[in-house]
Amino acid sequence: MADKLQFSLVSPEAELFSGAVDQVDVPGSEGDFGVFAEHAPFMAAIRTGAITVFDEDKETQYMIQGGFADVTPDGLTILAESCTPMSDIDAGWLTDEIAKTEADLEATEGDAKLDIAQNLDGLRQLAESL
Numbered sequence: 333m334a335d336k337l338q339f340s341l342v343s344p345e346a347e348l349f350s351g352a353v354d355q356v357d358v359p360g361s362e363g364d365f366g367v368f369a370e371h372a373p374f375m376a377a378i379r380t381g382a383i384t385v386f387d388e389d390k391e392t393q394y395m396i397q398g399g400f401a402d403v404t405p406d407g408l409t410i411l412a413e414s415c416t417p418m419s420d421i422d423a424g425w426l427t428d429e430i431a432k433t434e435a436d437l438e439a440t441e442g443d444a445k446l447d448i449a450q451n452l453d454g455l456r457q458l459a460e461s462l
Contacts, residue, residue: 335369338407339385341394343415348394355386356408358401359454367401367408376401380454382418382461383410393418395458397451426459 336352357366359381378399385392398413433452440448 337367337369337371339367340407340409341383341385341412341415342410343412348412348415348417349385349392351387353385353387356410357384357386358410359383359396360401361450367403369407370405371403371408373405374403378410378412380451380458382458383415395421397454421458421462423459423462426455426462430455430459 336354337356339349339351339353339356340347341349355366355368357364358376359379361377361379364381365376378396378401380397381395383394383396385394394415395418396410396412396415399415400411402409402411430452433448433455437445437448437452
């Protein structure tokens with residue numbers, strides 16, 4: 333049996349996932365990255381996008397908006413600001429979220445504008461994948 337990665341996905345509302353998996357792909361703020369068992373330790377900020385969890389022949393996706401990924405010798409822990417299973421996301425909700433974020437972008441100045449623009453970009457990419 334191949335080595336498994338211990339993975340935990342936690343949002344403020346609940347622990348969404350905890351278990352051993354083959355791989356997790358994460359939308360990092362500096363670029364997407366994949367984590368396998370025995371990965372080198374690091375910490376990264378997460379941007380809006382989809383986390384993909386691979387286990388055996390099964391793929392599960394979660395929409396994430398912000399947070400941190402912490403890779404340690406014990407596994408991967410993601411602390412999400414907001415996270416929802418992609419199966420719970422519908423196009424109408426995503427369209428509304430994009431409109432709200434566009435309005436926020438117009439009303440914001442300074443460094444905060446970059447964060448909102450990155451969030452908007454991630455939402456648009458998710459909408460294209462639905």
